[in-house]
Amino acid sequence: xxxxxxxxxxxxxxxxxxxxxxxxxxxxxxxxxxxxxxxxxxxxxxxxxxxxxxxxxxxxxxxxxxxxxxxxxxxxxxxxxxxxxxxxxxxxxxxxxxxxx
Amino acid sequence: xxxxxxxxxxxxxxxxxxxxxxxxxxxxxxxxxxxxxxxxxxxxxxxxxxxxxxxxxxxxxxxxxxxxxxxxxxxxxxxxxxxxxxxxxxxxxxxxxxxxxxxxxxxxxxxxxxxxxxxxxxxxxxxxxxxxxxxxxxxxxxxxxxxxxxxxxxxxxxxxxxxxxxxxxxxxxxxxxxxxxxxxxxxxxxxxxxxxxxxxxxxxxxxxxxxxxxxxxxxxx
Numbered sequence: 020x021x022x023x024x025x026x027x028x029x030x031x032x033x034x035x036x037x038x039x040x041x042x043x044x045x046x047x048x049x050x051x052x053x054x055x056x057x058x059x060x061x062x063x064x065x066x067x068x069x070x071x072x073x074x075x076x077x078x079x080x081x082x083x084x085x086x087x088x089x090x091x092x093x094x095x096x097x098x099x100x101x102x103x104x105x106x107x108x109x110x111x112x113x114x115x116x117x118x119x120x
Numbered sequence: 121x122x123x124x125x126x127x128x129x130x131x132x133x134x135x136x137x138x139x140x141x142x143x144x145x146x147x148x149x150x151x152x153x154x155x156x157x158x159x160x161x162x163x164x165x166x167x168x169x170x171x172x173x174x175x176x177x178x179x180x181x182x183x184x185x186x187x188x189x190x191x192x193x194x195x196x197x198x199x200x201x202x203x204x205x206x207x208x209x210x211x212x213x214x215x216x217x218x219x220x221x222x223x224x225x226x227x228x229x230x231x232x233x234x235x236x237x238x239x240x241x242x243x244x245x246x247x248x249x250x251x252x253x254x255x256x257x258x259x260x261x262x263x264x265x266x267x268x269x270x271x272x273x274x275x276x277x278x279x280x281x282x283x284x285x286x287x288x289x290x291x292x293x294x295x296x297x298x299x300x301x302x303x304x305x306x307x308x309x310x311x312x313x314x315x316x317x318x319x320x321x322x323x324x325x326x327x328x329x330x331x332x333x334x335x336x337x338x339x340x341x
Binding site for chain 1: 135155156157160163164167168169170173174177181185188189192193195196197198199200201202203204205206207208215218219221222223225227230231234235281282283284285286287288289290291292293294295296300301304305307308309311312313315316324325328329330331332333334336337
């Protein structure tokens with residue numbers, strides 16, 4: 020498969036997964052599917068954050084990124100769960116601890 | 121553009137524009153080093169619009185088409201519940217709008233849109249359109265720069281890579297309120313850590329998030 024064909028195939032797979040529920044209007048799912056959709060964003064964002072901060076290189080180990088995670092949690096608590104509070108305090112913690120590690 | 125929701129989307133996405141742009145540069149450099157031509161590299165960012173899938177593509181390019189497609193399918197599966205949730209958020213819209221909303225359905229723009237839809241925004245479609253435009257332009261322009269002129273910035277060296285997980289942490293923070301949310305968040309941490317031990321990187325996020333969300337389905341509120 021040529022590089023161009025492979026890129027087209029990846030684009031099709033990616034877009035298909037994104038458009039599947041948007042292409043055709045459906046009624047909001049209820050029951051277990053509805054409950055799954057309610058909690059999926061929390062699960063997704065926490066999983067993304069954990070893999071990026073606690074295991075940035077694919078292996079869980081204590082790194083300076085842990086300081087960013089701790090700072091982010093403190094920032095969220097201090098600034099009432101503000102997005103920018105989490106990012107700012109987390110980033111500052113990351114850079115400060117990085118100076119000493 | 122007079123729409124206040126659109127302006128809010130632009131404001132909220134400035135950080136994403138810069139961070140994604142830096143990663144676009146890194147992708148452009150790596151893709152050209154992996155053997156893709158400049159125009160094919162830029163085309164990849166124009167039509168795929170998925171950092172994770174594109175980095176997987178470049179990393180596995182030498183191994184052939186099958187591993188690339190397996191990895192990108194694993195990464196793409198998480199978009200399915202995101203697509204269902206976004207369809208709920210935007211409500212009835214013309215087909216053209218819905219197809220456009222799907223085009224840049226990334227973790228970042230999905231998270232921002234979900235956040236403002238919970239706190240109240242006048243026009244959620246305009247908001248997401250603005251966020252999509254910011255992310256898309258940062259990603260494509262960054263890729264073109266990286267592919268054409270080489271590495272001007274090493275995101276890992278500059279510590280920019282830590283900003284994305286912080287963004288996701290910040291997006292999760294307002295969503296974790298009830299007992300069930302805390303259980304799901306804890307399950308997601310555990311599942312993500314276990315996934316890093318037992319799964320290839322392309323499947324870790326999808327499997328961890330799905331497992332934790334499934335756990336949440338069976339928790340009584």
